Amino acid sequence: MDNSKTRVVVGMSGGVDSSVTALLLKQQGYDVIGVFMKNWDDTDEFGVCTATEDYEDVRKVAEKIGVPYYSVNFEKEYWDRVFEYFLAEYRKGRTPNPDVMCNKEVKFKAFLDYAMDLDADYVAMGHYAKISRDDTGYTHLMRATDTNKDQTYFLSQLSQYQLDKTMFPLQDLTKPEVRKIAEEAGLATAKKKDSTGICFIGDRNFRQFLGQYLPAQPGKMMTPDGVEMGTHTGLMYYTIGQRSGLGIGGTQGSSNEPWFVVGKDINENILYVDQGFYNEHLYADRLEASDFSFTTQFPETGTYKVTAKFRYRQPDVGVTVHYNAEDNTANVVFDEPVRAITPGQAVVLYDGEECLGGGIIDHAYQNERVLQYI
Ligand SMILES: Nc1ncnc2c1ncn2[C@@H]1O[C@H](COP(=O)(O)OP(=O)(O)OP(=O)(O)O)[C@@H](O)[C@H]1O
Numbered sequence: 001m002d003n004s005k006t007r008v009v010v011g012m013s014g015g016v017d018s019s020v021t022a023l024l025l026k027q028q029g030y031d032v033i034g035v036f037m038k039n040w041d042d043t044d045e046f047g048v049c050t051a052t053e054d055y056e057d058v059r060k061v062a063e064k065i066g067v068p069y070y071s072v073n074f075e076k077e078y079w080d081r082v083f084e085y086f087l088a089e090y091r092k093g094r095t096p097n098p099d100v101m102c103n104k105e106v107k108f109k110a111f112l113d114y115a116m117d118l119d120a121d122y123v124a125m126g127h128y129a130k131i132s133r134d135d136t137g138y139t140h141l142m143r144a145t146d147t148n149k150d151q152t153y154f155l156s157q158l159s160q161y162q163l164d165k166t167m168f169p170l171q172d173l174t175k176p177e178v179r180k181i182a183e184e185a186g187l188a189t190a191k192k193k194d195s196t197g198i199c200f201i202g203d204r205n206f207r208q209f210l211g212q213y214l215p216a217q218p219g220k221m222m223t224p225d226g227v228e229m230g231t232h233t234g235l236m237y238y239t240i241g242q243r244s245g246l247g248i249g250g251t252q253g254s255s256n257e258p259w260f261v262v263g264k265d266i267n268e269n270i271l272y273v274d275q276g277f278y279n280e281h282l283y284a285d286r287l288e289a290s291d292f293s294f295t296t297q298f299p300e301t302g303t304y305k306v307t308a309k310f311r312y313r314q315p316d317v318g319v320t321v322h323y324n325a326e327d328n329t330a331n332v333v334f335d336e337p338v339r340a341i342t343p344g345q346a347v348v349l350y351d352g353e354e355c356l357g358g359g360i361i362d363h364a365y366q367n368e369r370v371l372q373y374i
Pocket residue numbers: 010011012013014015016017018019021035036037038039107124125126127194195199
């Protein structure tokens with residue numbers, strides 16, 4: 001097949017995954033253009049900026065494989081559509097997922113629009129996820145072959161239009177295979193270490209970073225039974241189910257079991273803590289979520305039996321979804337109790353290998369009691 005008339009704009013981050021993405025498309029004969037996005041000014045006190053180093057890697061790889069490359073600045077779009085949302089969620093005591101929003105608003109919106117202005121037919125990214133196009137014209141988002149790396153959780157809010165314009169050339173490869181391809185092709189990024197954590201925070205200290213934007217408000221730390229356990233340093237620093245950083249020894253109370261965050265009262269500025277990983281206050285039997293997006297079609301109001309993930313890298317759980325199309329919300333009832341459901345995170349729905357879409361978790365319940373008090 002002659003791919004030379006099909007233009008594909010590849011999001012090149014300067015990492016190994018997107019380097020191999022560009023290489024594979026070039027080998028398949030596509031008209032490839034590499035584009036690096038600068039979404040965040042991370043120049044440090046020494047004037048060093050990792051974006052400059054990453055772009056240098058894009059240059060090396062693009063020159064090696066012989067594709068043109070550009071850089072585009074989306075700092076404003078990223079700030080307005082991802083970072084403001086991130087801060088607003090923390091202000092409400094929730095734990096947002098900026099990667100879900102970055103995909104929806106920047107990588108597959110601002111970037112996609114930019115690519116279309118370059119007369120692209122598709123954008124391609126180095127995500128581990130599969131695109132499958134059926135005979136009726138629908139494009140489906142499927143889990144990656146490398147289940148260990150599958151990123152559909154983060155892509156769950158993409159629309160049919162966005163998916164229809166997307167290619168994921170790594171979809172059938174495992175990470176070790178991708179590294180091997182990069183090495184054999186002599187790409188400068190073959191041995192580059194994977195990025196970790198939230199992209200704009202990088203290796204920086206999370207507390208310090210967040211504290212620069214949101215003033216920390218210390219308050220009371222209590223057990224759900226009302227026993228005062230000391231003070232917390234600011235509700236935003238704690239996530240439901242989290243163990244570390246409570247500053248309480250294991251000797252308080254009746255057992256030596258470690259302490260976990262089991263709830264937050266944002267109005268009273270109280271952090272609720274209790275003992276034991278399997279603490280009953282951490283287990284929910286259903287949740288309510290809003291702001292759903294679906295990858296093929298929005299369903300009608302009704303009841304659906306599917307599986308769901310409530311955070312990245314968690315096995316699916318069987319659920320019954322009672323979806324309300326009028327206000328785009330759902331009540332999601334679990335087949336078995338689930339630990340540490342966290343408001344602000346995405347609930348992502350699957351039908352077998354297909355990622356159907358997802359919403360944002362608002363509340364979790366246990367026997368009709370609202371957990372977490374947020
Ligand atoms: N700054 C950027 N500019 C252009 N594209 C980007 C940028 N950051 C990420 N992407 C695209 O999004 C994909 C997934 O991003 P993610 O942050 O998960 O990177 P990754 O899995 O570490 O990939 P890579 O090894 O390519 O950095 C990348 O493979 C790339 O195609």
